[in-house]
């Protein structure tokens with residue numbers, strides 16, 4: 001199905017009667033951070049920043065990959081698909097490898113890529129490019145994979161070709177997003193439900209620290225291992241516990257010594273699962289203020305217990321907490337940089353940012369950016 005989104009002018013020169021154009025968005029996540037790989041719940045949505053690809057078949061036995069943003073072309077021999085860590089095209093090769101691994105040897109193609117998802121800002125530009133590649137290759141060669149299969153291929157591409165053992169949230173949000181709706185995804189059963197986000201005079205604003213996170217080389221995989229270590233400790237006493245989703249705070253208190261760092265990691269996760277469940281109920285009741293308070297608490301947990309914040313993210317969260325027109329805020333995504341997500345009274349956005357800009361520059365030495373976010377459709381042909 002084709003959507004009404006326009007082809008970006010930057011990609012127009014690559015479009016012809018044989019090509020397919022696909023748009024795949026970045027994502028936000030309202031609450032439920034670092035829960036996807038713990039079989040918990042998440043509450044993401046696709047946004048109005050996206051990666052676009054133009055693909056067509058070609059005869060020369062190469063994948064000819066072109067990035068408009070980097071003005072760079074990589075011709076990868078079809079027989080030579082392997083990770084190119086640190087390069088933008090590794091994500092595309094990772095997806096090709098997934099199709100190949102399921103017995104569909106992907107024939108040569110040409111792909112041009114352009115995007116306006118800020119890189120390293122925690123908005124999942126990598127999931128967006130993986131999802132765009134998976135969707136477009138599936139369409140170009142008529143492979144007939146469904147959306148969930150494409151999501152899983154994109155996730156494995158990230159594991160194997162970017163070295164990040166991410167959960168399923170980012171790709172799921174990119175591929176399954178719906179305009180105006182957030183997705184409540186159960187990462188254990190993969191059951192999901194959409195619901196409209198009514199923020200009653202408030203809006204979502206992302207404030208970008210301009211500190212680029214590097215998940216692969218950072219602590220992300222370590223956090224995942226720490227959670228697994230916590231599960232192993234709990235399992236000794238409670239063998240039925242398969243993930244932190246099954247654990248309670250009582251079990252954590254009983255099985256993990258409080259002076260062990262694993263204790264804090266697990267405490268955060270178990271409490272965040274609870275916050276997400278009650279936070280969704282807040283939104284359903286229309287109690288945006290109660291939801292916002294939970295976001296602040298999530299930030300504290302991510303910063304002090306889960307250890308994935310940084311001084312710039314804490315600075316932004318502290319700054320807005322002193323402003324009553326911001327009813328909720330926290331760091332978003334993997335962490336160590338990127339954006340905070342804020343729920344701000346519409347008319348207060350500009351004055352708040354104007355006050356913050358010079359202070360952030362003075363105190364952190366960086367020029368911050370901000371994005372007023374709209375929730376848009378997930379991956380589609382355009």
Ligand code: GLA
Nearest residue numbers: 033034166167168169333334
């Ligand atoms: C990154 C990962 C996701 C998720 C978030 C934290 O975005 O790619 O799978 O774990 O961090 O919620």
